[in-house]
Amino acid sequence: MLRIDGLVCGYGGSQVLRGLDLQIAAGESVALLGRNGMGKTTLLRAIMGLLPAKAGKLWFDDRRIDGTKTEAIAKAGLAFVPQGREIFPDLTVAENLQLGAMGRRGLGAGIPQEIFQRFPILAERLKQKGGTLSGGQQQQLAIGRALAGQPKMLLLDEPSDGLQPSIVTEVGRAMRREVEEQGLTLITVEQNVALALAIAERCLFIENGILVAETSSAALRADDSLIHRYLAI
């Protein structure tokens, strides 16, 4: 579903991604792990077309998407929940979800009801302004808004950031169900290895802008040496 060949990308003169290759099949859930500053967010932004590729090719669903505008990439079925959960604070929960639905599926698109099964709290807070929700609820709204567009593939940047453990577990369970029941293809960037393992069946390690290792989540549970090698400070 997603294929990246030799992606080079950075800011100004500096290269962050240095010839990165990646392939993800439809329906797969993959975690992207790596230390701070290694290029995880840069990779997600490059996939979404928010940062131009300096070299390399990207395909989504057999279509070239490098050089394509973010809006067209979103229409093709890719959604992104950035770190820090950008919701519209002055709009209600219902309006935030509605905008997510219309953004990809056009005017008149309704909010898919599965979202309220994933995140029941959103159904209880429909009329409340987004900005008045707790951090955990805002994260659920940010993910819910992306899912409201019914994307084929979702990119999640550190969903556990700043959340209390009970909410992290809830978000992990919701994402796992989205993959298993809706067939969502997912890339999750995470520092929280337990959450990454709960969501993904394959883990990729990034260091200095290239993928340096990959393993199944089951293998990583049994042997955490890759975590010490690529994540320990």
Ligand SMILES: Nc1ncnc2c1ncn2[C@@H]1O[C@H](COP(=O)(O)OP(=O)(O)OP(=O)(O)O)[C@@H](O)[C@H]1O
């Ligand atoms: N807007 C920017 N302008 C210039 N340099 C940037 C910008 N954003 C990120 N960088 C640099 O690019 C490198 C990779 O950053 P990136 O945000 O992709 O890392 P990350 O793996 O997501 O890290 P973290 O775990 O801290 O989120 C870092 O050295 C960072 O300082």
Ligand SMILES: [Mg+2]
């Ligand atoms: Mg980041």
